[in-house]
Ligand SMILES: Nc1ncnc2c1ncn2[C@@H]1O[C@H](COP(=O)(O)OP(=O)(O)OP(=O)(O)O)[C@@H](O)[C@H]1O
Ligand SMILES: O=C(O)C1=C[C@@H](O)[C@@H](O)[C@H](O)C1
């Protein structure tokens with residue numbers, strides 16, 4: 001089974017995804033990292049040189065290729081992935097989706113660091129971090145809440161998610 005982590009930038013998809021994959025002994029993939037590898041450019045450079053629409057197309061294409069791969073995996077998606085090109089349908093059809101539902105003040109604290117902003121072009125150019133996170137979460141919630149599973153802030157850790165999966169009879173293998 002493939003486990004797809006979705007949620008806002010800073011919700012911890014990459015961090016938790018890596019841990020869950022190690023816990024279950026399955027491959028970990030990060031959609032942003034796969035896009036960077038394919039494009040030969042970091043995400044901020046893709047946005048700068050080609051624009052967001054081009055990035056969203058690369059994201060959709062890469063997601064479809066990854067989800068068609070055989071075998072189990074944990075995939076950390078990008079923050080906007082479920083909100084474009086009907087990607088959410090692909091995610092829900094090919095694996096189990098988990099929304100990391102982390103509140104804006106927590107996201108703000110994590111992402112207020114300059115180094116974190118730099119690699120996230122939408123944040124780097126959006127003005128105040130907290131305002132962008134609030135507005136973006138409000139438009140994206142309609143997509144995120146279509147995930148099959150949800151963890152709330154404190155429960156977005158390996159032990160709690162593994163217990164939630166076991167209770168739901170879902171095996172990541
Ligand atoms: N459970 C947690 N507790 C505290 N800090 C965390 C937690 N999870 C992640 N972080 C920190 O928050 C920041 C963002 O985490 P991460 O990169 O995993 O988020 P993301 O959801 O993958 O973001 P993006 O959508 O931009 O790729 C990092 O500095 C990370 O160390
Ligand atoms: O929230 C978003 O739209 C994004 C989040 C990142 O993971 C990257 O996918 C990119 O910076 C866009």
Ligand SMILES: [Mg+2]
Pocket residue numbers: 013014015030032076077078
């Ligand atoms: Mg990430």
